[in-house]
Amino acid sequence: xxxxxxxxxxxxxxxxxxxxxxxxxxxxxxxxxxxxxxxxxxxxxxxxxxxxxxxxxxxxxxxxxxxxxxxxxxxxxxxxxxxxxxxxxxxxxxxxxxxxxxxxxxxxxxxxxxxxxxxxxxxxxxxxxxxxxxxxxxxxxxxxxxxxxxxxxxxxxxxxxxxxxxxxxxxxxxxxxxxxxxxxxxxxxxxxxxxxxxxxxxxxxxxxxxxxxxxxxxxxxxxxxxxxxxxxxxxxxxxxxxxxxxxxxxxxxxxxxxxxxxxxxxxxxxxxxxxxxxxxxxxxxxxxxxxxxxxxxxxxxxxxxxxxxxxxxxxxxxxxxxxxxxxxxxxxxxxxxxxxxxxxxxxxxxxxxxxxxxxxxxxxxxxxxxxxxxxxxxxxxxxxxxxxxxxxxxxxxxxxxxxxxxxxxxxxxxxxxxxxxxxxxxxxxxxxxxxxxxxxxxxxxxxxxxxx
Amino acid sequence: xxxxxxxxxxxxxxxxxxxxxxxxxxxxxxxxxxxxxxxxxxxxxxxxxxxxxxxxxxxxxxxxxxxxxxxxxxxxxxxxxxxxxxxxxxxxxxxxxxxxxxxxxxxxxxxxxxxxxxxxxxxxxxxxxxxxxxxxxxxxxxxxxxxxxxxxxxxxxxxxxxxxxxxxxxxxxxxxxxxxxxxxxxxxxxxxxxxxxxxxxxxxxxxxxxxxxxxxxxxxxxxxxxxxxxxxxxxxxxxxxxxxxxxxxxxxxxxxxxxxxxxxxxxxxxxxxxxxxxxxxxxxxxxxxxxxxxxxxxxxxxxxxxxxxxxxxxxxxxxxxxxxxxxxxxxxxxxxxxxxxxxxxxxxxxxxxxxxxxxxxxxxxxxxxxxxxxxxxxxxxxxxxxxxxxxxxxxxxxxxxxxxxxxxxxxxxxxxxxxxxxxxxxxxxxxxxxxxxxxxxxxxxxxxxxxx
Numbered sequence: 083x084x085x086x087x088x089x090x091x092x093x094x095x096x097x098x099x100x101x102x103x104x105x106x107x108x109x110x111x112x113x114x115x116x117x118x119x120x121x122x123x124x125x126x127x128x129x130x131x132x133x134x135x136x137x138x139x140x141x142x143x144x145x146x147x148x149x150x151x152x153x154x155x156x157x158x159x160x161x162x163x164x165x166x167x168x169x170x171x172x173x174x175x176x177x178x179x180x181x182x183x184x185x186x187x188x189x190x191x192x193x194x195x196x197x198x199x200x201x202x203x204x205x206x207x208x209x210x211x212x213x214x215x216x217x218x219x220x221x222x223x224x225x226x227x228x229x230x231x232x233x234x235x236x237x238x239x240x241x242x243x244x245x246x247x248x249x250x251x252x253x254x255x256x257x258x259x260x261x262x263x264x265x266x267x268x269x270x271x272x273x274x275x276x277x278x279x280x281x282x283x284x285x286x287x288x289x290x291x292x293x294x295x296x297x298x299x300x301x302x303x304x305x306x307x308x309x310x311x312x313x314x315x316x317x318x319x320x321x322x323x324x325x326x327x328x329x330x331x332x333x334x335x336x337x338x339x340x341x342x343x344x345x346x347x348x349x350x351x352x353x354x355x356x357x358x359x360x361x362x363x364x365x366x367x368x369x370x371x372x373x374x375x376x377x378x379x380x381x382x383x384x385x386x387x388x389x390x391x392x393x394x395x396x397x398x399x400x401x402x403x404x405x406x407x408x409x410x411x412x413x414x415x416x417x418x419x420x421x422x423x424x425x426x427x428x429x430x431x432x433x434x435x436x437x438x439x440x441x442x443x444x445x446x447x448x449x450x451x452x453x454x455x456x457x458x459x460x461x462x463x464x465x466x467x468x469x470x471x472x473x474x475x476x477x478x479x480x481x482x483x484x485x486x487x488x489x490x491x492x493x494x495x496x497x498x499x500x501x502x503x504x505x506x507x508x509x510x511x512x513x514x515x516x517x518x519x520x521x522x523x524x525x526x527x528x529x530x531x532x533x534x
Numbered sequence: 535x536x537x538x539x540x541x542x543x544x545x546x547x548x549x550x551x552x553x554x555x556x557x558x559x560x561x562x563x564x565x566x567x568x569x570x571x572x573x574x575x576x577x578x579x580x581x582x583x584x585x586x587x588x589x590x591x592x593x594x595x596x597x598x599x600x601x602x603x604x605x606x607x608x609x610x611x612x613x614x615x616x617x618x619x620x621x622x623x624x625x626x627x628x629x630x631x632x633x634x635x636x637x638x639x640x641x642x643x644x645x646x647x648x649x650x651x652x653x654x655x656x657x658x659x660x661x662x663x664x665x666x667x668x669x670x671x672x673x674x675x676x677x678x679x680x681x682x683x684x685x686x687x688x689x690x691x692x693x694x695x696x697x698x699x700x701x702x703x704x705x706x707x708x709x710x711x712x713x714x715x716x717x718x719x720x721x722x723x724x725x726x727x728x729x730x731x732x733x734x735x736x737x738x739x740x741x742x743x744x745x746x747x748x749x750x751x752x753x754x755x756x757x758x759x760x761x762x763x764x765x766x767x768x769x770x771x772x773x774x775x776x777x778x779x780x781x782x783x784x785x786x787x788x789x790x791x792x793x794x795x796x797x798x799x800x801x802x803x804x805x806x807x808x809x810x811x812x813x814x815x816x817x818x819x820x821x822x823x824x825x826x827x828x829x830x831x832x833x834x835x836x837x838x839x840x841x842x843x844x845x846x847x848x849x850x851x852x853x854x855x856x857x858x859x860x861x862x863x864x865x866x867x868x869x870x871x872x873x874x875x876x877x878x879x880x881x882x883x884x885x886x887x888x889x890x891x892x893x894x895x896x897x898x899x900x901x902x903x904x905x906x907x908x909x910x911x912x913x914x915x916x917x918x919x920x921x922x923x924x925x926x927x928x929x930x931x932x933x934x935x936x937x938x939x940x941x942x943x944x945x946x947x948x949x950x951x952x953x954x955x956x957x958x959x960x961x962x963x964x965x966x967x968x969x970x971x972x973x974x975x976x977x978x979x980x981x982x983x984x985x986x
Contacts, residue, residue: 266597
């Protein structure tokens with residue numbers, strides 16, 4: 083019989099995995115539970131969505147990342163409830179797992195701010211499935227445009243709207259612009275992929291709002307140079323299969339666009355509200371659980387909430403941002419606090435987030451960075467970004483070669499993973515568009531312009 | 535207006551792509567039509583199914599492979615009919631494409647020999663979607679086994695049956711054996727992945743039937759050494775969610791297995807029978823279209839059928855096998871024949887298949903090969919296999935680094951793409967299994983065996 087302290091970690095993202103790795107101790111019997119069998123390197127998900135990387139290149143099986151920790155088991159499962167008094171975690175399949183200490187790092191999901199019906203037209207970018215859906219949409223749009231004779235219809239297929247100009251939106255729009263202008267340059271015969279319109283919009287007055295204004299401007303200029311139309315101060319009002327209606331202080335406008343991507347916002351995992359209802363903890367309006375300075379919830383010193391699910395503040399009362407760094411440092415803090423308790427050592431001082439900086443990439447070999455207070459942009463910022471991500475991926479994957487390949491690809495515009503996969507591809511059919519376009523039954527390809 | 539000869543190629547597999555590449559001529563206006571936007575290197579599909587490679591690493595967008603051929607357009611579309619008298623190809627969306635010469639290389643699909651209901655339990659391995667489904671099934675089985683307390687149930691989840699001992703079945707079973715014995719060695723706490731049973735079965739009296747008997751025996755021995763149970767002369771009688779019933783000269787037997795993979799057989803694309811009905815061409819029992827020695831069909835000298843869709847014979851009347859080599863050489867032949875006609879030059883002699891040999895891989899760094907009449911096995915055969923595939927992939931992808939990485943991975947047992955993706959993962963639930971196992975509501979994890 084084990085008398086070790088039973089610790090359960092819910093979630094294998096940045097926060098949960100960091101906690102698990104810092105709980106590598108034979109004083110602890112650790113169970114890590116996740117719905118997925120892998121840890122996902124979310125900051126590079128946009129590269130999967132735009133065909134630069136394959137899913138396997140940014141994800142590692144949790145099981146193998148943690149295989150050397152003999153005190154750790156990894157369980158594939160969905161946590162549906164927590165009983166804080168019996169100290170049990172309940173899974174969807176009915177399994178109950180008991181804990182002495184619990185770390186909840188269930189993360190966040192895409193929020194459509196009350197417009198969940200928009201999801202069908204504008205996928206978010208939080209999971210591998212969503213990334214391959216977006217990849218499908220982008221590549222498919224060019225394929226359809228190549229075959230649609232009607233110019234107006236073609237234009238709608240070649241219009242790409244990204245809603246939300248945070249780092250994800252900025253990175254996505256930069257990458258799509260490069261696909262259109264570089265990657266697909268020579269690939270089509272009826273359309274010129276360069277004619278694609280890429281529109282990045284946000285309700286905020288500037289892109290990359292969490293960054294200093296100076297870097298926002300830099301980013302805006304880089305995006306414009308790449309051919310991205312940046313529209314700030316714009317709200318989405320309606321959305322359907324044909325496009326979207328927007329509103330700004332200049333009035334309402336509608337955009338015909340067959341590809342819309344939602345990088346607009348996130349909300350906490352539903353587990354936050356469930357936990358709050360069981361513990362009387364408070365949640366903020368994004369559903370995040372308000373935690374004490376030691377990352378536990380009031381009255382339950384054995385329950386830690388970290389990462390995107392936690393509403394934590396720094397010493398000055400400012401809310402901590404939803405960044406991988408915050409989650410990882412929170413995970414380390416919770417793990418250390420638990421080990422201190424187990425060893426009977428003194429309690430830790432309150433959690434302190436050490437801000438190493440923020441980065442966003444804009445297309446090939448360009449980025450903006452706010453690192454240790456230094457404001458960088460252009461190639462230097464890209465190099466910083468590159469090496470930080472390199473170090474991280476190598477730590478988890480030991481797949482240096484993949485990363486080198488990716489860097490080369492990134493610099494040469496080639497994209498190796500431009501696959502349209504999934505069930506929809508087998509039902510390729512645009513009879514409707516053809517009919518709408520009053521097309522004759524026979525579509526004669528335009529003769530190719532080849533010297534004889 | 536173009537007066538060039540209009541050539542249409544249906545299918546971007548080995549045959550169609552080879553034909554397209556040999557039609558790089560400004561005398562020809564070429565349209566390549568495929569349901570997918572990529573050329574798939576099928577011989578390595580089993581590596582995707584077993585988590586060694588990502589889909590993007592064995593597939594290249596047809597569009598980019600052919601982008602430098604300015605006389606060529608690539609259309610994403612499904613061909614549903616051919617009108618050989620009006621000389622038109624009809625797509626599912628109603629588009630009609632006219633041709634002067636047509637090359638049909640629509641390939642083959644998995645055949646369950648009249649038992650199509652088996653597909654739900656035993657996916658085949660012809661597409662990327664099927665490969666990721668199989669990957670899902672294999673990895674998920676280990677995850678469930680880790681959590682199921684009932685030993686009999688656990689055993690069913692750890693039993694993997696591969697039906698069909700051709701190259702695909704042999705390669706798959708070898709790879710699964712390695713996953714169980716090497717890749718996952720340290721990853722689980724409740725189960726020992728080595729206890730997995732891998733059963734390879736075939737109705738034929740020996741594995742790799744198209745190979746010389748001597749190499750079949752070698753392969754059999756290698757598989758047995760890897761821990762694969764090889765059962766020949768065995769027919770599948772029934773299949774359901776719980777496993778399958780088999781029959782051999784020793785009588786009937788049933789095997790409880792949650793993972794069954796169908797590598798049992800293929801049948802020609804339905805386009806074969808459609809073409810036959812329009813042209814009065816004959817088909818064989820696998821639905822392949824019987825072609826003349828010049829690969830055209832009787833009475834239609836402008837319609838070529840190549841690859842898996844064609845039933846062709848060599849000079850001695852022996853049927854040509856369904857191999858990439860046969861398809862590629864057929865594609866080159868048809869392309870050359872068309873160009874000769876366009877130039878008004880003399881007709882080609884009948885198609886002659888030049889047999890370079892056959893290869894099959896059995897696990898890590900071992901293979902059997904029958905190359906240029908030489909019978910090789912073990913590491914030498916693996917090296918031959920490796921370099922042939924290297925050359926091919928490099929030609930199409932220029933992604934040397936990926937290949938090096940893969941080779942290293944292949945030699946070190948690590949598998950980088952072990953992701954359980956797809957909708958099923960979000961609904962992880964085995965309440966039924968737990969109930970069946972009369973499990974208590976609380977599943978207490980067995981204490982981990984860690985030195986204190």
